[in-house]
Amino acid sequence: MADPTADPSPDARDDLLRELVAHLRNNRTELRQDWARRIGEAQLLTALTEEEIFSEATSVYDNYVEVLETGSVEALRGYARNLSERIIPRGVETDEVLGIVLLLRDVLSRSLFKKYPDDIFRVLDVYEPAANRIANTVAINFVTERERVIRQQQEAIRELSTPVLQVRERLLILPIIGVLDGQRARQLTEQLLRGIRTNRARVVVIDITGVPAIDSTVANHLVQTVDASRLMGASVIITGLSSEIAQTLVTLGVDLSKVNAVGDLQGGIEEAERLLGYTVISGAVTSEKAEDRG
Amino acid sequence: MAVPILKQGPFLIASIQSALTDTDVLQLRDDVMAQVTRHRSRGIIVDVTSLDVMDSFVSRSLQGIARMTRLRGAETVIVGIQPEVAFAMVQLGMSFEDVQTALDLEEGLALLEAGFGGT
Numbered sequence: 446m447a448d449p450t451a452d453p454s455p456d457a458r459d460d461l462l463r464e465l466v467a468h469l470r471n472n473r474t475e476l477r478q479d480w481a482r483r484i485g486e487a488q489l490l491t492a493l494t495e496e497e498i499f500s501e502a503t504s505v506y507d508n509y510v511e512v513l514e515t516g517s518v519e520a521l522r523g524y525a526r527n528l529s530e531r532i533i534p535r536g537v538e539t540d541e542v543l544g545i546v547l548l549l550r551d552v553l554s555r556s557l558f559k560k561y562p563d564d565i566f567r568v569l570d571v572y573e574p575a576a577n578r579i580a581n582t583v584a585i586n587f588v589t590e591r592e593r594v595i596r597q598q599q600e601a602i603r604e605l606s607t608p609v610l611q612v613r614e615r616l617l618i619l620p621i622i623g624v625l626d627g628q629r630a631r632q633l634t635e636q637l638l639r640g641i642r643t644n645r646a647r648v649v650v651i652d653i654t655g656v657p658a659i660d661s662t663v664a665n666h667l668v669q670t671v672d673a674s675r676l677m678g679a680s681v682i683i684t685g686l687s688s689e690i691a692q693t694l695v696t697l698g699v700d701l702s703k704v705n706a707v708g709d710l711q712g713g714i715e716e717a718e719r720l721l722g723y724t725v726i727s728g729a730v731t732s733e734k735a736e737d738r739g
Numbered sequence: 740m741a742v743p744i745l746k747q748g749p750f751l752i753a754s755i756q757s758a759l760t761d762t763d764v765l766q767l768r769d770d771v772m773a774q775v776t777r778h779r780s781r782g783i784i785v786d787v788t789s790l791d792v793m794d795s796f797v798s799r800s801l802q803g804i805a806r807m808t809r810l811r812g813a814e815t816v817i818v819g820i821q822p823e824v825a826f827a828m829v830q831l832g833m834s835f836e837d838v839q840t841a842l843d844l845e846e847g848l849a850l851l852e853a854g855f856g857g858t
Contacts (some may be wrong), residue, residue, distance in 0.1 A: 638822030645842055672834040673825035678818070678841035678850075 461564075462571050466514045468560055469553060477506050480545075480552045489544045492535040501528065502545075509549060513575045518582045525583045529590035542587045543580070550576045607633045609640035615647040616717050617679075620710075622655035630666040637670060641679045648717040649674060652710045654685030664699040671704055680705065680720060684713030742767045744774050750782040750851055751775065751813075752844070756789055764800045771804055775813050782851035783808055786844055788819030798833040805838040814839060814854065818847035 469476065481502045484490060490498050505528075508521045529542075554572060561568050607629070610618045617640055621633065637649060651667075653659075659667075671681040683706045686694075694701060707713040718725060740763060745752045751774055753767060771783060785801060787793065805815035816839040820828070828834065841847040 634826055635822070638825060641842070642822060645846075647842075647846075669826065669829040672829040673822075676817075676820045676825040676828060676835060676840050677822065678843075678846055 458571055461567060462513070465557055465568065465572060466510055468557065469510045469513070472556060473506065473510075476552055476556055477502055479556075480506065480549050483548050483552060484545055487544060487548065489541045489548075490532075490537060492537055493532070501532075504528075505545075505549065509553075509579055512579050512582075513572070516575065518578060521579060521582050522586055525586035526590055529587045533587075533591055533594055539584070539587060539591070543584050546580045546583045550580060603632065607636050609636050609644075611644050611646075612714065613718070613721070613723070615645060615721060616714075617641070617644055617646040617649045618652065618710075618714075619649065620652045620655065623657075625653075625656050625659060625663045627662055627666070630663045630670075634666065634670045634673065638673060638677060641674060641677050646679050648680050648682065648720050650682045650684055650710070650713040650717050652684045652713065653690070654687070654710065656685075656687075656690070659690050659693060661697045661699060664694055664697065664701075668700065668704060682707055682713045682716055684708065684710050742770070744770055746774070746778055746780070747848075749780055750784060750848065751778065751780045752784045752786065754786040754844075758790065758792070759797060761796055764797055768800060768804050768807070772807060772811070775808055775811050780813050782854075783813055783815045784844060784847040784851070785815060785817050786819050786847075787817060787824075788821070788843065790824060791821065793820075793824050793828060795831060795833060798828060798831075798835070802833075802835060802838055805835075814851065816841050816847040816850055819843050 477499075481495075481499050484498055484502070485495070493501070504524065508524050512518055512521050532542075554568075554576070557568050557572060558565055607619065607621065610620070612618050617637075619633065619637060619640075625633070637651075640646065641649065651670075667683070671683070674681045681704070683704055685708075686706055705716070707716050715725075740757055740759075742753050742755050742759070742763065745754070751771065753771060755767075759767070771785075774780065775783065783804075785804070787801075790797075801815075801817055805817070808815045817835065818841045820840060839850060841850050
């Protein structure tokens with residue numbers, strides 16, 4: 446048996462590594478199946494079908510062996526990023542990805558230990574650093590990709606969250622859905638004031654039907670937004686204040702005396718049309734009247 | 740830099756071109772009062788479109804001008820407050836409660852004409 450403490454020469458190491466890689470290549474089918482079976486047993490990657498798991502397993506396996514052979518993780522990095530891109534939308538979690546990579550490591554080391562029962566330490570020396578680097582690369586790429594997706598979604602939510610819509614000449618509507626926090630309220634103000642300038646709005650209806658709750662900071666911010674809009678020559682109508690929010694605001698003592706509030710969006714638009722001097726007349730009614738007269 | 744004051748029918752238009760020093764602001768106030776008296780104007784528009792910053796002194800002085808001209812029977816409309824300026828003013832507690840505001844010069848004129856032109 447080889448002395449575990451002896452430092453093997455680089456040549457011997459390379460030879461051993463080549464042998465290990467050859468062994469893993471030769472037993473590819475068997476080891477791959479073993480791995481896929483253990484993934485199934487551990488209930489990992491349940492979001493993917495069995496065929497998908499097997500085909501991904503094949504690619505990961507080949508990449509894995511290649512990294513062992515060349516020591517370069519470049520190709521693996523690209524593959525890991527690509528894989529993450531495909532499986533993140535399917536709902537695969539970080540622990541699953543780490544789990545399968547560690548499983549593969551386990552499967553391969555078992556096989557190697559079985560083949561070289563007398564050389565375990567040397568095999569370990571050659572195999573472990575590469576295997577660790579692989580697990581590291583895959584995990585980092587997966588997490589990086591996830592963070593990128595999360596950032597992208599946050600960006601999308603931010604952009605979608607405060608649309609400024611023009612309904613009529615000089616009339617804007619801001620429907621707000623979801624919780625209003627400080628940052629969103631600031632963004633809302635910014636977009637509203639900019640919208641007033643670009644659309645030359647004279648009346649703005651802010652509809653907060655979809656806002657479940659409001660705190661005093663956000664409420665005061667809304668009041669300030671109303672004031673700032675007035676400085677730009679636009680009147681603001683707030684609609685859809687739920688009874689809960691109304692109670693909260695009164696209890697908190699927010700000064701709402703300057704705010705023009707109307708019960709629902711329809712009422713708000715009607716009020717806005719009145720301010721703008723529009724009169725809405727149903728076409729059917731007018732033609733009936735015309736017939737009566739005729 | 741002095742602010743030019745133009746006469747447009749029964750109204751005066753003071754268009755601020757660049758950042759104002761405190762002296763400029765006081766000068767503007769005196770000029771507006773003198774012109775209102777001379778032309779017997781019924782409305783004044785102060786255009787602040789080119790101001791990126793409006794400090795408390797300028798705001799307070801503009802409010803003062805509005806109150807003074809009202810005593811001479813002329814309504815003042817401040818036009819062209821930029822979005823950032825508007826919000827900054829509100830946060831500083833200067834929300835021009837008793838002063839008319841409008842989006843731009845055109846709107847301001849329309850406002851004055853609607854309120855005072857016909858009478």
